[in-house]
Amino acid sequence: MELLSGAEILIRALQDQGTTKIYGYPGGSVLHIYDALFQQDKVEHILVRHEQAATHMADAYARATGKAGVAMVTSGPGATNAITGIATAYTDSIPMVVITGQVMSHLIGEDAFQETDMIGISRPVVKHSFTVKHPTEIAEIVKKAFHIAESGRPGPVVIDVPKDMTNPTDKFEYVYPKSVKMRSYNPVSKGHSGQIKKAFDLLINAKRPVLYTGGGVIIGDACAELIELAQSLNYPVTNTLMGLGAYPGTDKQFVGMLGMHGSYEANMTMHHSDLILAVGVRFDDRVTNGLDKFCPTAKVVHIDIDPTSISKNVRADVPIVGPAKVVLQDFLKQLKASKTKPDAEALKTWWKQIDEWRTRHGGRYETDDSELMKPQQVIEMLSKVTNGDAYVCSDVGQHQMFAAQYYKFDKPNRWINSGGLGTMGYGFPAAMGVKVNFPDADVACVTGEGSIQMNIQELSTCSQYDIPVKIICLNNGSLGMVRQWQDMNYESRHSHSYMESLPDFVKLVESYGHVGIRVEKYEDLEEAMRKAFAMKDKLVFMDIKIDPHEHVYPMQIPRGSMRDMLLSKTERT
Amino acid sequence: MRHILSVLLENEPGSLSRVVGLFSQRNFNIESLTVAATDDETLSRITITTSGNDKVVEQVTKQLNKLVDVVKVVDLTEGDHIERELMMIKYKASGAARDEIKRTADIFRGQIIDITPTTYTVQLVGSSSKLDAFIDALETANLIEVVRTGVSGIARGEKVLSI
Numbered sequence: 001m002e003l004l005s006g007a008e009i010l011i012r013a014l015q016d017q018g019t020t021k022i023y024g025y026p027g028g029s030v031l032h033i034y035d036a037l038f039q040q041d042k043v044e045h046i047l048v049r050h051e052q053a054a055t056h057m058a059d060a061y062a063r064a065t066g067k068a069g070v071a072m073v074t075s076g077p078g079a080t081n082a083i084t085g086i087a088t089a090y091t092d093s094i095p096m097v098v099i100t101g102q103v104m105s106h107l108i109g110e111d112a113f114q115e116t117d118m119i120g121i122s123r124p125v126v127k128h129s130f131t132v133k134h135p136t137e138i139a140e141i142v143k144k145a146f147h148i149a150e151s152g153r154p155g156p157v158v159i160d161v162p163k164d165m166t167n168p169t170d171k172f173e174y175v176y177p178k179s180v181k182m183r184s185y186n187p188v189s190k191g192h193s194g195q196i197k198k199a200f201d202l203l204i205n206a207k208r209p210v211l212y213t214g215g216g217v218i219i220g221d222a223c224a225e226l227i228e229l230a231q232s233l234n235y236p237v238t239n240t241l242m243g244l245g246a247y248p249g250t251d252k253q254f255v256g257m258l259g260m261h262g263s264y265e266a267n268m269t270m271h272h273s274d275l276i277l278a279v280g281v282r283f284d285d286r287v288t289n290g291l292d293k294f295c296p297t298a299k300v301v302h303i304d305i306d307p308t309s310i311s312k313n314v315r316a317d318v319p320i321v322g323p324a325k326v327v328l329q330d331f332l333k334q335l336k337a338s339k340t341k342p343d344a345e346a347l348k349t350w351w352k353q354i355d356e357w358r359t360r361h362g363g364r365y366e367t368d369d370s371e372l373m374k375p376q377q378v379i380e381m382l383s384k385v386t387n388g389d390a391y392v393c394s395d396v397g398q399h400q401m402f403a404a405q406y407y408k409f410d411k412p413n414r415w416i417n418s419g420g421l422g423t424m425g426y427g428f429p430a431a432m433g434v435k436v437n438f439p440d441a442d443v444a445c446v447t448g449e450g451s452i453q454m455n456i457q458e459l460s461t462c463s464q465y466d467i468p469v470k471i472i473c474l475n476n477g478s479l480g481m482v483r484q485w486q487d488m489n490y491e492s493r494h495s496h497s498y499m500e501s502l503p504d505f506v507k508l509v510e511s512y513g514h515v516g517i518r519v520e521k522y523e524d525l526e527e528a529m530r531k532a533f534a535m536k537d538k539l540v541f542m543d544i545k546i547d548p549h550e551h552v553y554p555m556q557i558p559r560g561s562m563r564d565m566l567l568s569k570t571e572r573t
Numbered sequence: 574m575r576h577i578l579s580v581l582l583e584n585e586p587g588s589l590s591r592v593v594g595l596f597s598q599r600n601f602n603i604e605s606l607t608v609a610a611t612d613d614e615t616l617s618r619i620t621i622t623t624s625g626n627d628k629v630v631e632q633v634t635k636q637l638n639k640l641v642d643v644v645k646v647v648d649l650t651e652g653d654h655i656e657r658e659l660m661m662i663k664y665k666a667s668g669a670a671r672d673e674i675k676r677t678a679d680i681f682r683g684q685i686i687d688i689t690p691t692t693y694t695v696q697l698v699g700s701s702s703k704l705d706a707f708i709d710a711l712e713t714a715n716l717i718e719v720v721r722t723g724v725s726g727i728a729r730g731e732k733v734l735s736i
Contacts, residue, residue, distance in 0.1 A: 119587055124598045128641040131587070148641060183736060184583055184644040308635040311628070 003171035006135030007036035010099070010166065013142035015042045016176040019070050021061070021436065022046070022099075023054035027074025028114060029101030032166035046436060046465055048429070049457040051078050055085020056426050056455070057433030059094050059156075060393060063416045064434045066221060068095035068149040068157075075101040075163075076114030080121065084423060086156045087125040091420030092242060093219060095154035097145045102131070102162040118160050127155030132165045136172050140180075147180040152187030153306040154219055188305065191322030191330060199277075199301040199318040200334040206275035207346035208297075209235045212258065215242030215419065216280015216304060217324050218412045223247070225328035226279065232335055233342050236354055238266040240281055242419040245409035250388070255354060256363070259287040260556045261401040264361035264565060264573075267556065269354055270295055271563040278302045280324045283313040284420070293561035303327045361554065361567055363405060372547035373522045375399060375474045379406035382444060382472055385529045390442035391416060391434045393469075395427035395451030398480035401552040403446040425454025431469040432458060442470070442533060449475045449502055449543075459512040462539045470532050471541045473505065476548035484551045505543040514539040575604070576630050577649040577656055577726045579734050580619040580637055584610050588642040592619060595640065601625065601633050605658075605701075605723030616644065616736070620725045622701075644736055653729040659696065660704045661686070663718040666693040670715050681707050692717065 004012060010033055014022065021044045026034045037045055048054045051073045058069025073082045079100040089096045103112040119129050128148050130141045138161075145157040203209065217226050223246045230237045230253055237247040238258040247254050256263030258270055270276065276298045281287070283302075288294045294314055302309075302316035303324060310319040320327055365376045379402045382390070388408045394400045394417040409415050416434060418426040431445035445452075452473055462469065474480075482497040506516030515538045519528045525544070532540040554565040557572070565573045582588050589608055596603050604622040611618050623633060630648065637646045649656070664674050667690075674693050678685055683697035697707055701724055708719065728734070 120590070123591060123594050129587075182641070185641045306639065308632065308639055312632060 001173045004174045005032070005036070005166060005168045005171055006132070006138055006161075007032040007166035007168060009135060009138045009172065009174050010142065010161070011036045011040060011043060012174055013139045013176055014070065015040070017142060017146050019043055022070040022072050023048055023057040023433065024072035025051050025054060025074065025078060027078050027101060029075040029103055029163040030072060030099075030161070032163065032168055033072065033099070033101070033161070035168065036166075045072075047461065049460050050455065051081035052085050052425065053429035053432070053455050053458050053461070055082045055096070055098060056088065056429035057436070058096050058098070059085060059089045060416050060430035060433030061437050062089070062094045062096055062154075063430075064391060064413050064437065066219060066413070068097050068146055068154075069433065070097045070099070072099040073101070074114065075103055075118070076116045078114075079116055079118040083122060083125065086122055086158065088418050088421045088423040088426060089156040090125040090127070092215060092418065093154050094156070095149040096156040097142075097149055098156060098158045100158055100160050102160045104164040105133075105162045106164075108162065118158065122158050125156070126158050129158040129160065131160045132162065135165050135167075135170060138165070139174060139176050143177045144180050144182065148185065153216075188322050189326065191303065191320040191327040193330070195318055195320045196327060196330045196334065199320060200331055200338070202275055202299055202301060202318060203233070203277055203331070204335070204338055204340045204342060207343060208272060208274040208350045209233070209277065210269050210273040210275070211235055211237045211277045211279065212240070212270065212281060213237065213243045213246055213279040214240040214281030217243055217246040218280075220280055220305065220324035222280070222324035222328050223412045225325055225332060229328055229331055229335070232332070234347060235342070236269050236351075238262070238269065240284070240287060240419075241404055241417070243280070244404060244415045245412040248410040249408035250410055255358075257404055258562070259284075260289070261405065261552050261554065262287075262556075263363060263405070264554050264567060265354055265357040267554070267562045267565060268357045270298075271561055272353070273298045276300045278316075279328065280304060282309040285313070288313060289556045289562050289564065290559040295562060365553070366568070373520075373525065373545065375402045375476070375546045375550055376406050377522055378472065378474060378525065378544055378546065379403050379446070381525050381529055382446070383407045385526065385533055386442045386444065390414070390444050391431070391438065393417070393427045393431035393434060393443065393445045395445070395447040396422045396424045397448050397451060398484065398550070398552050399446050399448045399451075399474040401481075402474070424451040426451075428452060428455050428469075428471065429458055431471075432462060432467045435467050435469045436465065445469055445471045447471060447473050448480060449473055449477065449499055449505070450479045456508075459509060459514060459539070462514065463512045466537065468535070468537050468539050471539070473541065473543050474546050475502075475505075475543050476546050476550070477502065478548055480548070480550075481552070483548070487551065505541055509539070509541040514541060516541045516543065518543045518545070520545045574626070574630075575622060575624045575650070577654065577724060578621045578623065578634065578637065579647050579649055579726060580621065581611070581616050581644040581734060581736065582619065582640070583642045583644065584615050584617040585642065588617070589619070591640050591642055592621075592637065595636055596623075599632070599636060601629065605721075607723045607725050618734075620723070622724050645734060647728070647734050649726045649728060652732060654726050655729060656700050656724050656726040657698055658701050658704055658724045659698050659722045660707070661694055661696050661720050662708070662716070663692055663694045664711070665691060665715040665717060667691050670712065674711060674715070677707070677710050681710075683707065
């Protein structure tokens with residue numbers, strides 16, 4: 001039996017877990033671990049420039065692959081800097097393991113240098129957390145952390161490691177456990193068959209059905225089942241912001257994203273439906289609008305792995321707790337065995353109605369009243385230049401909504417954004433996290449001049465590790481979404497939403513050894529963008545000047561029903 | 574409506590703070606909370622009294638169950654159950670009040686567990702409403718200090734909460 005130090009046990013456990021990359025930043029209390037990291041070559045470490053970026057890189061890896069990403073930071077400020085990234089992952093149910101250093105055990109509670117109660121600070125934003133109390137616990141804790149992070153409703157898990165637990169001179173036997181057993185944690189593995197039968201009866205007999213699916217279908221690897229079910233039934237599908245790509249965005253049954261900035265046809269379809277099959281969603285306030293007016297004629301079947309999501313905001317007529325994949329497979333079995341078929345006449349009428357809604361709005365925007373480029377045009381061009389096949393990692397704001405609306409995602413795991421927490425600064429490190437794991441893929445960060453500056457220091461990381469992402473910066477010189485709300489609700493008093501003193505982004509990125517391209521006219525856009533994506537081994541920053549007056553539409557009218565929307569600056573439903 | 578939730582959880586450092594944290598995080602209220610290890614020292618049992626409509630209590634129960642350290646949760650108020658709380662209450666006890674406190678304690682089947690020439694300390698066990706009734710029954714001017722443990726509860730009959 002070989003003897004290892006706590007630090008070596010930690011790294012070895014990560015190797016045995018199959019981790020190939022970790023993102024982090026060293027510091028006093030993790031020095032032993034970094035020394036163990038240095039003396040092996042199976043786990044690659046990427047040194048970020050701010051701990052927040054490390055957590056976003058790990059998070060984006062998880063979103064692109066479904067497997068837990070790993071970040072490592074030191075105690076105190078290292079740990080607190082990681083909090084935003086942990087909260088971002090938590091809100092979107094993303095599996096992640098975050099290893100945080102801690103001061104030596106005997107110093108805990110003494111206000112030691114770089115001490116902070118990480119378990120306490122992170123508690124509301126983690127799925128679970130562990131403190132290492134003896135080096136021999138480390139292997140089992142790592143195994144449990146990955147198990148908890150990846151199973152059930154996924155989420156981030158923190159492992160807090162006091163420095164003395166990794167002391168290089170204290171050696172212990174190392175065995176990586178083959179399996180985990182926890183009496184207090186047993187996520188459901190299938191749905192209740194009686195409930196599934198009840199739900200299926202509602203589904204097959206519906207006259208105006210809609211499938212409303214979210215991030216749970218993607219992280220639950222249930223996209224193939226969703227597509228088969230939707231296409232066998234010929235029912236319309238809408239995806240949440242987190243669920244885009246679960247159903248092909250270019251398919252005729254797809255009515256677009258729903259919710260606050262959802263498509264007119266998606267929100268109308270929801271509002272007028274008689275049955276909503278909700279899968280892996282949580283009826284977020286950005287989806288439902290006024291709860292008391294939500295879809296008045298619809299019965300709701302809600303499938304989710306997390307019972308707390310069910311009937312939290314909207315009461316489910318038939319709740320089903322279970323993994324989306326397994327439950328949808330059960331639906332498919334029911335469908336194959338079913339004597340009842342969907343009501344073709346009713347569906348024909350329903351599709352006719354939906355197609356009418358499509359012609360009313362259908363994602364149009366105005367281009368003729370100004371010389372300035374429209375943000376929608378940029379996203380449509382991005383979709384065209386990358387053949388709809390890029391990983392699109394978005395920041396937060398108007399550009400995020402435009403990207404969600406106008407980039408057509410045909411595959412899951414390609415749309416990577418902070419949906420729940422809305423973390424500005426997410427997009428760039430997320431793009432880096434994807435690119436280092438998928439070096440041959442086109443990876444775009446769609447951002448604005450506000451968001452990009454929240455983690456712009458990572459340009460340096462990209463130089464060090466040659467991470468050639470493409471940054472598509474929709475530069476309107478203002479915090480667009482804040483400005484839009486100020487236009488709508490505060491008589492255009494643009495309180496602190498104007499960004500003065502922007503850097504010359506082209507020169508800035510050049511100073512890091514990257515390529516910058518400025519685009520001011522639409523006629524130059526396609527060529528510039530093709531050039532950017534043709535530079536396979538270069539990070540290219542596209543600083544694209546867009547119309548600062550553009551608003552995101554449709555936009556639901558607050559506290560209204562799903563069908564109450566503004567469709568343009570002058571038109572409402 | 575008032576509910577009494579019994580929670581079995583791993584007896585580990587930090588597990589109690591997760592339970593308490595959940596209540597403040599989710600804007601649920603705690604009226605009382607008691608906690609101690611059970612006969613199996615790896616398990617703690619918490620009794621929480623909370624109030625809210627059915628939807629809120631359903632969420633509280635689900636959220637408690639979701640905590641990784643929590644092994645089991647039951648709402649005792651859904652069935653027949655016994656609840657008890659212990660109170661120690663100290664009074665200024667001189668003159669006529671001294672006899673009155675003793676008499677009232679006897680009526681409520683409390684015990685006087687500490688005596689000085691000027692004070693009585695009464696121990697009383699019962700449901701929370703019985704303890705409230707005792708406090709209401711005596712002149713509050715003489716009351717010096719109240720300490721209550723919060724509610725513990727157990728289901729009646731064959732029903733048990735165990736793993």
